[in-house]
Amino acid sequence: MFAYSASDLYCESVPLADIAHRVGTPAYVYSSQAILGNFRAYHEAFGDLPHNVCYAVKANGSLAILALLAKAGAGFDIVSGGELYRVLKAGGDPAKVVFSGVGKTADEVEFALEQGIHSFNCESEAELALIDALAARTGRQADAAIRVNPDVDAATHPYISTGLRQHKFGIDIAEADGVYERARGLRNLALRGVSCHIGSQLLDTDPLLEAVEKVLALAARLRAAGHDIRHIDLGGGLGVAYHAGEEAPQIRAFIAQLRERLKDTGLAVMVEPGRSIVGEAGVLLTRVLYRKKTASKDFVVVDAAMNDLIRPSLYQSHHEIIPLRKSERPPIVADVVGPVCESGDFLARGRKMANVVPGDYLAVCTAGAYGFVLSSNYNARTRPPEVLVEGSTWRIVRPRETYDDLIRGETP
Numbered sequence: 001m002f003a004y005s006a007s008d009l010y011c012e013s014v015p016l017a018d019i020a021h022r023v024g025t026p027a028y029v030y031s032s033q034a035i036l037g038n039f040r041a042y043h044e045a046f047g048d049l050p051h052n053v054c055y056a057v058k059a060n061g062s063l064a065i066l067a068l069l070a071k072a073g074a075g076f077d078i079v080s081g082g083e084l085y086r087v088l089k090a091g092g093d094p095a096k097v098v099f100s101g102v103g104k105t106a107d108e109v110e111f112a113l114e115q116g117i118h119s120f121n122c123e124s125e126a127e128l129a130l131i132d133a134l135a136a137r138t139g140r141q142a143d144a145a146i147r148v149n150p151d152v153d154a155a156t157h158p159y160i161s162t163g164l165r166q167h168k169f170g171i172d173i174a175e176a177d178g179v180y181e182r183a184r185g186l187r188n189l190a191l192r193g194v195s196c197h198i199g200s201q202l203l204d205t206d207p208l209l210e211a212v213e214k215v216l217a218l219a220a221r222l223r224a225a226g227h228d229i230r231h232i233d234l235g236g237g238l239g240v241a242y243h244a245g246e247e248a249p250q251i252r253a254f255i256a257q258l259r260e261r262l263k264d265t266g267l268a269v270m271v272e273p274g275r276s277i278v279g280e281a282g283v284l285l286t287r288v289l290y291r292k293k294t295a296s297k298d299f300v301v302v303d304a305a306m307n308d309l310i311r312p313s314l315y316q317s318h319h320e321i322i323p324l325r326k327s328e329r330p331p332i333v334a335d336v337v338g339p340v341c342e343s344g345d346f347l348a349r350g351r352k353m354a355n356v357v358p359g360d361y362l363a364v365c366t367a368g369a370y371g372f373v374l375s376s377n378y379n380a381r382t383r384p385p386e387v388l389v390e391g392s393t394w395r396i397v398r399p400r401e402t403y404d405d406l407i408r409g410e411t412p
Ligand SMILES: *Cc1c(COP(=O)(O)O)cnc(C)c1O
Pocket: 056, 058, 059, 077, 100, 101, 197, 199, 200, 201, 235, 236, 237, 238, 272, 273, 274, 275, 276, 369
């Protein structure tokens, strides 16, 4: 959905330079067609297999994006009470919400119970007991799944790998049978599912398929033991192409494989994709402030920084950086850095890129997931606006913050 027409970069039918001129930079821009296309790829590939595609809100919780997905029929995977609040404000259906996370508080569990969410993905026996007690107090029965840790290596960045025995997430699959057995005594908790999530940015789907086999084997054992297991939840994790020319898994092909494997099990299936729905659907627009040469390096100083997009600094991740207008000048090799006072503040290092001059605009690509949601006001920088493109129209769905926003609620 981001492509050049002649020498100008477009999002759908809108020249990105038009947006940059009108809203200023830095600014996040999202393609609604890309987001909906990715969601439908999941939804349609499941076909008539009972399923729920629960978008992982933590990847990008913008109300406009949640509303777009809610209208298309998505469920939502949340990891906090705040994310549930966002989903409700965007018109999401609480009956399609799953609540994940290793540290749910009593307040958050109560809020979710009141709203009637679909199910809790539980990560410890203490959590099962808490949900049971709170459900009893409100006279409800809570549906839950246990998030098991299948002990498969997701082969991704260590910070976003979650499915090994050493990680804080889930319950060791080897101990799961016992946990389900003991939970039979919890009257206000119905354990109806098995869930897992082994990591993020997976470019190889074999570990996911390995996890599926382990989860299915557990579900079969539990059913044989008399547990009323109705669904499995396979989490998120499909990767996207951050490097030009990189091959990311095809959503439709992967889900078709899952469908084949699951169609005769009688189980409903849930997935929790985040990055693979919004990652490629967003760019961060930035403007070149200065060119600067030192004895050893060429720097391109831009107006976007690590507070706007922390992925390069936090995960050493690569984002393609391309000009909004192509030029004939031969490329340069440079570090692209922002104004924040940290050496870790860079968007790219040693990058072969367009030979830009101050005032030129650049797009930092594949910035739709874990971009704005991880932004901060570090260095008292106002956070960028978010823009949603729909065909040939676009609108600001969150304005740029003002200095007043920076001090809201503070007392000197
Ligand atoms: C982060 C997370 C997801 C989404 O992962 P993606 O890699 O963005 O698809 C889904 N489920 C859980 C439990 C998560 O923590």
